[in-house]
Amino acid sequence: xxxxxxxxxxxxxxxxxxxxxxxxxxxxxxxxxxxxxxxxxxxxxxxxxxxxxxxxxxxxxxxxxxxxxxxxxxxxxxxxxxxxxxxxxxxxxxxxxxxxxxxxxxxxxxxxxxxxxxxxxxxxxxxxxxxxxxxxxxxxxxxxxxxxxxxxxxxxxxxxxxxxxxxxxxxxxxxxxxxxxxxxxxxxxxxxxxxxxxxxxxxxxxxxxxxxxxxxxxxxxxxxxxxxxxxxxxxxxxxxxxxxxxxxxxxxxxxxxxxxxxxxxxxxxxxxxxxxxxxxxxxxxxxxxxxxxxxxxxxxxxxxxxxxxxxxxxxxxxxxxxxxxxxxxxxxxxxxxxxxxxxxxxxxxxxxxxxxxxxxxxxxxxxxxxxxxxxxxxxxxxxxxxxxxxxxxxxxxxxxxxxxxxxxxxxxxxxxxxxxxxxxxxxxxxxxxxxxxxxxxxxxxxxx
Amino acid sequence: xxxxxxxxxxxxxxxxxxxxxxxxxxxxxxxxxxxxxxxxxxxxxxxxxxxxxxxxxxxxxxxxxxxxxxxxxxxxxxxxxxxxxxxxxxxxxxxxxxxxxxxxxxxxxxxxxxxxxxx
Numbered sequence: 001x002x003x004x005x006x007x008x009x010x011x012x013x014x015x016x017x018x019x020x021x022x023x024x025x026x027x028x029x030x031x032x033x034x035x036x037x038x039x040x041x042x043x044x045x046x047x048x049x050x051x052x053x054x055x056x057x058x059x060x061x062x063x064x065x066x067x068x069x070x071x072x073x074x075x076x077x078x079x080x081x082x083x084x085x086x087x088x089x090x091x092x093x094x095x096x097x098x099x100x101x102x103x104x105x106x107x108x109x110x111x112x113x114x115x116x117x118x119x120x121x122x123x124x125x126x127x128x129x130x131x132x133x134x135x136x137x138x139x140x141x142x143x144x145x146x147x148x149x150x151x152x153x154x155x156x157x158x159x160x161x162x163x164x165x166x167x168x169x170x171x172x173x174x175x176x177x178x179x180x181x182x183x184x185x186x187x188x189x190x191x192x193x194x195x196x197x198x199x200x201x202x203x204x205x206x207x208x209x210x211x212x213x214x215x216x217x218x219x220x221x222x223x224x225x226x227x228x229x230x231x232x233x234x235x236x237x238x239x240x241x242x243x244x245x246x247x248x249x250x251x252x253x254x255x256x257x258x259x260x261x262x263x264x265x266x267x268x269x270x271x272x273x274x275x276x277x278x279x280x281x282x283x284x285x286x287x288x289x290x291x292x293x294x295x296x297x298x299x300x301x302x303x304x305x306x307x308x309x310x311x312x313x314x315x316x317x318x319x320x321x322x323x324x325x326x327x328x329x330x331x332x333x334x335x336x337x338x339x340x341x342x343x344x345x346x347x348x349x350x351x352x353x354x355x356x357x358x359x360x361x362x363x364x365x366x367x368x369x370x371x372x373x374x375x376x377x378x379x380x381x382x383x384x385x386x387x388x389x390x391x392x393x394x395x396x397x398x399x400x401x402x403x404x405x406x407x408x409x410x411x412x413x414x415x416x417x418x419x420x421x422x423x424x425x426x427x428x429x430x431x432x433x434x435x436x437x438x439x440x441x442x443x444x445x446x447x448x
Numbered sequence: 449x450x451x452x453x454x455x456x457x458x459x460x461x462x463x464x465x466x467x468x469x470x471x472x473x474x475x476x477x478x479x480x481x482x483x484x485x486x487x488x489x490x491x492x493x494x495x496x497x498x499x500x501x502x503x504x505x506x507x508x509x510x511x512x513x514x515x516x517x518x519x520x521x522x523x524x525x526x527x528x529x530x531x532x533x534x535x536x537x538x539x540x541x542x543x544x545x546x547x548x549x550x551x552x553x554x555x556x557x558x559x560x561x562x563x564x565x566x567x
Contacts, residue, residue: 239517
């Protein structure tokens with residue numbers, strides 16, 4: 001009974017509370033406010049839904065972007081690899097042997113040019129620019145074994161003897177068609193530089209370390225029209241070789257057709273014949289050749305020896321012979337020192353003086369001061385040179401002319417092909433065509 | 449004169465060792481078959497190597513050594529970059545003839561100059 005009354009009392013309390021609470025709520029939130037709150041909650045719910053949708057879309061976009069970033073990184077990595085490979089390939093290509101030209105034809109121009117300034121000291125003359133020389137060599141390769149080469153000498157000389165101001169000369173030094181039959185035989189046809197000694201072929205203006213030629217070269221012809229066979233045989237493993245050259249050319253002739261000694265013309269058996277026709281003045285050509293031996297015991301240390309000669313009739317009656325013998329030698333001792341020279345003797349059979357012997361020789365030495373290892377500006381670019389040369393025309397004393405000359409000079413190497421040269425010359429000369437006793441010459445040479 | 453003089457001159461020349469050696473050299477050289485001048489062209493180089501039975505072993509010096517040995521005999525050394533490989537081919541034909549260089553040595557020099565030309 002006691003539990004029953006408690007239950008009744010609790011129920012009564014709850015009923016009382018339930019009656020009181022709705023009255024209090026009604027009193028604090030009106031329907032209008034509730035509706036507003038409801039609308040607000042619905043708006044918020046809508047916004048939340050919108051945000052949720054936007055978030056999901058953003059997530060999808062982010063995933064796509066992440067995928068793109070991944071692919072971009074892969075692409076970048078691939079590009080980096082390709083760039084690395086390309087760089088390596090380019091480097092390898094740069095280091096590799098360049099592809100040789102497959103062109104079967106090629107034309108090019110090389111050669112040299114010189115300008116001289118000089119003065120004869122005794123007997124005294126005014127100093128002057130005495131020579132300008134342009135000597136191009138045209139090379140035309142038409143096949144792997146065929147080459148046409150020609151060299152000109154275009155010179156401008158002051159003090160033209162029979163004109164005003166100056167004289168311009170154009171000479172054809174050589175013009176040959178070279179056919180390399182095999183490794184040991186080359187045939188040359190045309191105007192040849194004659195292999196009498198080595199100076200003719202290897203003494204072009206900028207190669208000679210003096211501004212002028214050795215006097216003794218004037219007893220020999222420089223060139224001739226004809227044919228030449230030449231070649232070289234290697235000997236052993238160290239660069240040693242044996243060389244040969246054999247030629248037949250028109251040869252020397254007589255200026256006035258006679259065999260008088262002073263009528264010898266070394267430079268060509270071609271002219272106007274007695275019948276007015278241009279051609280050989282006599283029917284017999286001249287022949288000659290050279291053999292040489294070259295021995296290098298190491299780079300920049302070598303010796304070369306050679307003997308050469310030529311012979312043939314020279315007067316129109318073909319009763320007189322001209323012949324020549326030449327010995328040449330060259331030695332290199334280190335990259336800085338060299339000695340070279342030639343001896344030449346010729347015999348001229350004549351109708352008025354018997355057999356005369358125009359002859360001479362020269363020897364030349366050079367030393368590059370770079371070999372002293374001096375730490376002085378410009379000095380290492382200098383090479384000191386000295387030369388002795390002599391020539392005699394072979395005529396009897398009192399009638400003939402002879403000259404001995406001592407020359408001392410220098411070469412200043414501005415570049416490997418641009419040289420400034422100079423020398424002072426002391427001459428002892430006698431006879432009707434004696435030369436001045438002292439002179440100096442400066443020359444700017446350029447090989448191209 | 450002078451048939452006597454002329455005969456004596458011929459005799460002087462032909463009896464000299466120079467003339468005899470030259471004639472022998474020409475005859476000897478002409479017995480070898482034709483070969484192209486292999487100036488850096490691989491094809492022609494191969495032809496030359498296979499078509500000539502070299503009576504003397506080719507020397508073993510490098511192209512650089514041969515360049516130093518031969519070129520500085522007559523002039524200052526020229527830099528490989530001065531010319532293109534094709535121009536070097538033409539120039540070396542010229543120098544082989546002018547300086548009478550052995551063909552195989554000229555080829556080695558040419559190969560070296562072309563490799564170093566960088567053109």
